[in-house]
Amino acid sequence: MIVKDDFTRRTWMYFLKSKPDAASAFRSFLASVRADGIPSLVEIVRSDNGGEFFGGEFASVCNELLIKQEFTPAYSPQYNGVAERGLGLIEAAAMAARIQAKVLFGHVQLPKTDRLWAEAMHWACEAINHTACSANPDSKSPYEMWHGEASHARPYPFLKPAYCRWQRPSKLLPKGEACFYVGPSRDHPRDCHRVLTRVGTIQETRNVTWEALPSQLPPPQSSLLPIEVAEEGGEERDDDVDAEEGQGGPETGEAESAGPGGQEVESESQEEKSWLSREGRR
Incomplete structure (x- = not known):
């Protein structure tokens, strides 16, 4: 479930095991908003006609806190386009992050x-909150609109390799352990990170040393033929063309030499005529 502020465009994401958990997630959201010290209160909640929002504990929470509920018509997501589009962007960014990490x-x-889709969604939500938004004045990020200042700690690339320092049970064990960055921490100081250990557990820590990337990345694999093979094929075609031109050369030479040959024949016929005229005179 995502909660999106209509003014600043900031987004919060909560993962639910079942639909009735939406009420407790909404309570957690209201508590976090109040803890941030924002001088405003939630007055209207716009949602679809899902069972987790229509009636039940969620409606009782809204009635208790004097929050008005608005529901969109059936099969009309455009009435809640800000939230619908926000969810689509988070899904696309999460998929791109998993592909880009490889x-x-x-x-x-x-x-x-494949098993890190929830962590990728959380990372994408935080990354979008720190990205410039054209709907805000001067294209400010949702984070800057919400807190009044830009963030100095932005999310790192998803699954960035790092080394974390743990509390060792024995001095014989190494001081650090390889891990992977999966997003900023929630309900922790801003300089804390969520990392994935080799064992497969998520830890919250600030003792992170980023692994140095190689100076040159390996070239991407291509299914096209090498350039040398294409050049060899081109040379063979050039040779064929040269051979054809060489065969056509003598023909053109013979045609060109026919002109002078014809002049010689005409000159010989004129000499015969003059000789015959001389013999007739004699």
């Missing part, structure tokens, strides 16, 4: 991204 960090054995 290209940027292909030199490292990455974990399987």
